[in-house]
Amino acid sequence: MSVELVIFDIGNVLIEWNPERYYDAAIGRDRREAMFAEVDLHGMNDQVDRGADFRATIYETAERYPEWRNEIRMWHDNWIELAQPAIDHSVRLLRALRAKGFPVQALTNFGIGSFEVGEAHYPFLKEFDKRHISGHMQVIKPEPRIYEMVEESCGFAPETILFVDDRVDNIAVAEARGWQGHLFEHPRGWADRLVAEGLLSVEEAE
Template identity: 55%
Template sequence: MSAAPATAPAAVVFDIGRVLIEWRPEAVYDAAIGRERRERFFAEVPIEAMNLEVDRGADLSASVEALAAEYPDWAGPIRMWCDRWAEMVTPDIPASAHLLRALRARGVPVFALTNFGVDTFGIAQGMYPVLTEFDRAFVSGRLRQVKPDAEIYETLERETGLSGAELLFTDDRPENIDAAAARGWRTHLFESPEGLGGRLVAEGLLQPADLP
């Protein structure tokens, strides 16, 4: 095993969707309306752009109804984004939750940096207790700032007093990782809990016995 870095990061920053819990709207739509119709729906209706505005702080229900009025032929599938949202964030990723808890057990601060709506984050916290266990959660809807824009990274730095290599950030989206790396953060592109666990050991934050 390679030696740990001379100075370990002071804190670990987690993305949430596809890191700690799944985010699978396509799977829900495929099961409900079929893959071919779902592909048409995503191509013809700016549902993901609407969701980004929810991540910026817009109300989910009101946003869905406004989009349904604009695209009445797709009103049913559009309303599914609200009515069946909880199904889109299932299941959780237990091995990632184990890593977060192992870090906390070793006294390592853990933060969330996530694109998430205000109301939906509360729903997700009720579904998955691990989402209540951060030292602090930086939630885009609350801040009205989203990744990969620089402002949300700046907010985390200012509020935690940490910056650069003091922070190790894991996210499944390369553009979010690149934005953090540009600020000097240590980064890990999340592909699996096993890969993240190995990185945490390599950084001297966990020991092999801590891994799931």
């Protein structure tokens, strides 16, 4: 089935997302490992991605762990430093598709408030035809409902969608619904896939 719509994940596809790397630099690896072992920071972030208030969720978590209060608050206060840099080749691929008039949408686990911060820092996040943001949808990948909601609103049949994501579980659920999937490991591989699908020329995919 030919591809009629490309859907991008954002974290680790268009923007690097590596909180551990940030904290290793900020507080040292040993303290970071101790904090992450004690505090479910990724679970906290999942709450934000489901639509919970960005600042309140993180600050409330910080108050439950006073010994880590300042460090946990960094997740909010220094958030853009956890989500950087942009993956430039992927951004070029997004823009190359758009330049050809090809439909491009986003499906991402992202909080309402954190996406506002990201969008202000990375203008290319405004360049999609449509954005499916988990915080607004109040459901996250890889739960099947989020893919169903995209199908209901995107205007394309599942089998015509090519979805790129960096997580195997997210791709697996999409493919189980009939979507075409690409597991993102590096932008070169994603570029090659777009060329193989006939969506971009070799030159356009550079």
